[in-house]
Amino acid sequence: MNILCLIPPYVPSYFNAGHHLSVFMTGAYLRARAKGVQVSCLDGAALNMTWRALGEVLIQGFDLVVLVNDFDATDTFERTIAYIRALSPRARILTVGRLSCRLPNLFFTLDLDAVHCSGDPETAVTSYLDHLATSEKNAHVSGVAVRHPDGSFSPAGVAHPLPPGEWILPDITEIPHEAYSRLYLDDLHKFCGIPERLELVVPVARGCPVGCEFCDVPPLQGSTERRLSVARTLAYISDSFQKKPFEYVSFYAPTFTLKKGWVHELCREMIALGSPWPWKCVTVAHHLDREMIALMGQAGCVRISIGIETLEPIPMTGLPKIKHTSKETFDTLAGWCRTAGIELNCFMILGLPGDTLDGVRATMEAVGAAGARLRTSIYTPYQLMNASMDHRAAAGFNRHLFATDHPGDQERSAYYRMFFGRDSQPTAVMNRIPRRQEATHG
DSSP states (O other): EEEEEEEEOOOOOOGGGGGGHHHHHHHHHHHHSSSSOOEEEEEEETTOOOOHHHHHHHHTOSEEEEEOOOOOOOOHHHEEEEHHHHHHHHEEEEEEEEHHHHHHHHHTSOOOOSOOOOOOOHHHHHHHHHHSSHHHHHSSSBBBBOOOOOOOOOOBBOOOOOOOOOEEEEEOGGGGGHHHHHSSSOOGHHHHSTTTSOEEEEEEEOOSOOOOOSSSHHHHHOOEEEEEOOHHHHHHHHHHHHHHHHOOEEEEEETTTHHHHHHHHHHHHHHOOOOSSSSEEEOGGGGGOOHHHHHHHHHTEEEEEEEOOOOOHHTTTTGGGGOOOOOOHHHHHHHHHHHOOOEEEEEEEEOOTTTHHHHHHHHHHHHHHHOOOOEEEOOOGGOOTTTTTOHHHHHHHHSSOOOOEEEESEEEEEEEEHHOOSSOOOGGGGGGGGGGGOOOOO
């Protein structure tokens, strides 16, 4: 069976290479776990792929196209499906991703054969392949709704989380890292990567127990974290740095320091190796302390990103208590990072219910005064997405535009000016990351 795992061409509203890993991890999993398959993986969005170029791929003919969806990646779905139907007419089309797990009904209106509704994308695809291979066509497929001949969809079967020991890490030789680097070049776009340095993304964990109402991670990955072993993590980094000229590591995990014992073990092992790989991570302030930050700095950490969201007391009440951060606590944390030589990167949400323009400006000023980097987004209440939405309504949940009537028109304009206005403080953290020819990596 010839399979194509595809992120279709589209214009990203925000870019994080970690969000694109699922297409390559799914492909790697299929090669390792499915019998008699040939798998190609393609990130048409990051490659700025033309429709002609996509057509040249599809004309080769596929038996299954796994079409990856995301919150801001469905604008071109209908056209992509039309190209697949015309150029690979025998192909079944299964869509997997974050948006279909949140709003599966949205995809039932498209010309698809199956829709990923829950669980991990790797197991969704293998379950669907098992379904195609069996004569029992009425059985519910784990995590996948399957279209019947009459056009209706069967309910998705129960999906079980894929244990981290069964994850297959992506083949770095097929990931377009250089294209990702180009997206990071202008740091004032506030994308997640570091400009002028080649990034290796290492997917170390899925799931998060913090429980922010507007966050998509717990509904999609679960509220119980699953995490790779330290040994496997380090082996993957070492092997990858030998194959391509990476210059730093991005640990992809919702709350990197959730398991302190794991972080301490990782840091001790990296220090023993001579801290050969600069790295960054994302976590919450609650799961950091002076000792851990100092240890992370010794192990090569150059950036810690935290979701402060706001330092205003009233909008803070809408966040989990674990994310209530006072200005005093924030200043202390920022001081620990400065002492350790780590850039503090602060995620902030504009337009949280209960915030004020003056309060937003005060939070911004506090971040700047602490010498930290600021990355803002527009309040996006994913919890308000519902089955009655069409594609146009769902596309509004993009972290760039307000998806609801909150706030008023005058305030909206002010928030948009803050968000889309370009600040004058690009990161300098790349100066702490040697060019590859200047460093020796393990």
